[in-house]
Amino acid sequence: MRAAAWRNDVESARKLIESGANVNAKDDTQQSAFLIATSEGYLELLRLTLEHGAEVNDKDSYNGTGLIRAAERGHGLIVGALLRAGIDRDHVNRSGYQAIHEVVWYGKDDAEYATAIRALAAGGVRLTDRSGSEGLTPLQMAQHRGLTNSERILTMLTGTPLPANPDTALLEAAAAGDPDRVALALRAGANIEARDDHQRTALLLAATFDHVESARLLVAMGADPDSLDDRHDTPWLVTGVTGSVRMLEVLLPANPDLAIENRFGGLSVIPASERGHVDYVRRVVQTGIDVNHVNDPGWTALLEAVVYGDGSAKYQEIVRILLGAGADKSIKDRNGVTALEHAQAKGQTQIVSILRGS
Numbered sequence: 121m122r123a124a125a126w127r128n129d130v131e132s133a134r135k136l137i138e139s140g141a142n143v144n145a146k147d148d149t150q151q152s153a154f155l156i157a158t159s160e161g162y163l164e165l166l167r168l169t170l171e172h173g174a175e176v177n178d179k180d181s182y183n184g185t186g187l188i189r190a191a192e193r194g195h196g197l198i199v200g201a202l203l204r205a206g207i208d209r210d211h212v213n214r215s216g217y218q219a220i221h222e223v224v225w226y227g228k229d230d231a232e233y234a235t236a237i238r239a240l241a242a243g244g245v246r247l248t249d250r251s252g253s254e255g256l257t258p259l260q261m262a263q264h265r266g267l268t269n270s271e272r273i274l275t276m277l278t279g280t281p282l283p284a285n286p287d288t289a290l291l292e293a294a295a296a297g298d299p300d301r302v303a304l305a306l307r308a309g310a311n312i313e314a315r316d317d318h319q320r321t322a323l324l325l326a327a328t329f330d331h332v333e334s335a336r337l338l339v340a341m342g343a344d345p346d347s348l349d350d351r352h353d354t355p356w357l358v359t360g361v362t363g364s365v366r367m368l369e370v371l372l373p374a375n376p377d378l379a380i381e382n383r384f385g386g387l388s389v390i391p392a393s394e395r396g397h398v399d400y401v402r403r404v405v406q407t408g409i410d411v412n413h414v415n416d417p418g419w420t421a422l423l424e425a426v427v428y429g430d431g432s433a434k435y436q437e438i439v440r441i442l443l444g445a446g447a448d449k450s451i452k453d454r455n456g457v458t459a460l461e462h463a464q465a466k467g468q469t470q471i472v473s474i475l476r477g478s
Contacts, residue, residue, distance in 0.1 A: 122152065155186055212252060243306075291316050422443070
């Protein structure tokens with residue numbers, strides 16, 4: 121089981137669990153499958169161990185929790201998952217560090233560690249305790265190490281009063297793309313699924329305006345990527361409209377249902393194909409999304425790329441990508457017209473060649 125965990129071989133781990141393997145069983149270095157998942161950042165494996173009896177407050181050879189291990193490595197998604205699982209937020213390890221100390225003292229001044237810091241804050245950890253070794257607060261640690269971004273985040277989080285209306289503050293921060301204030305609102309008790317007048321959640325607002333850092337934190341803290349607003353849009357679906365691959369990558373670990381449909385009955389690959397978002401289409405077809413899904417008006421992604429496209433290079437590439445992912449060019453629209461016939465009628469000679477040659 122531990123060997124499968126080190127390989128991040130989730131399928132083998134699942135089969136071993138079904139055969140009776142214990143996710144908490146340790147070797148002589150106090151490593152278990154659960155603890156390995158926390159330190160290595162293996163999110164799917166972590167979820168598997170939690171589903172099968174992981175002792176969330178189990179300790180490693182340094183008397184550290186999985187939260188401390190994940191924080192040290194800057195695994196923001198793991199940090200969020202563990203906090204939501206009820207782990208001891210402020211446990212002190214043998215070195216005298218809590219998770220918030222480890223994320224700063226051993227961390228980097230990059231986006232991953234920033235998410236981990238914000239997730240810890242959002243999850244309610246104590247932010248001003250001094251470390252047992254150096255006697256420094258997390259903010260002082262950041263200053264000592266010259267981590268200017270971490271210093272800025274911690275200064276804001278420790279020096280700003282909690283909002284009086286956390287739900288409103290969360291939605292406003294998400295729309296504005298202010299991940300520090302998103303963390304502060306969650307720390308104050310905001311409902312992560314709070315909605316505005318158009319039934320948009322914080323994650324949907326962040327996705328709509330391509331605020332990646334805010335979305336990354338919200339996903340880490342368990343925001344639902346499939347929540348529908350009053351226009352039947354979800355965070356997933358708006359990424360297809362905007363074509364943001366960065367946002368797509370943020371949402372992917374949330375294990376969404378890619379079959380959620382927009383108000384036209386279409387999956388995110390359809391509006392992305394219509395709008396010529398090449399990189400988005402290239403990435404989303406790798407998820408196993410149904411490229412032959414037909415929306416309510418009777419279009420597939422391939423048909424939309426031809427009918428609403430201009431036949432330029434980006435649409436040619438989208439057609440190639442869709443065909444390579446298994447798009448069926450024989451599917452007809454409601455009028456009985458195929459993508460090839462549409463391309464011929466529109467004079468899209470290059471796309472005609474691609475469709476004929478496929």
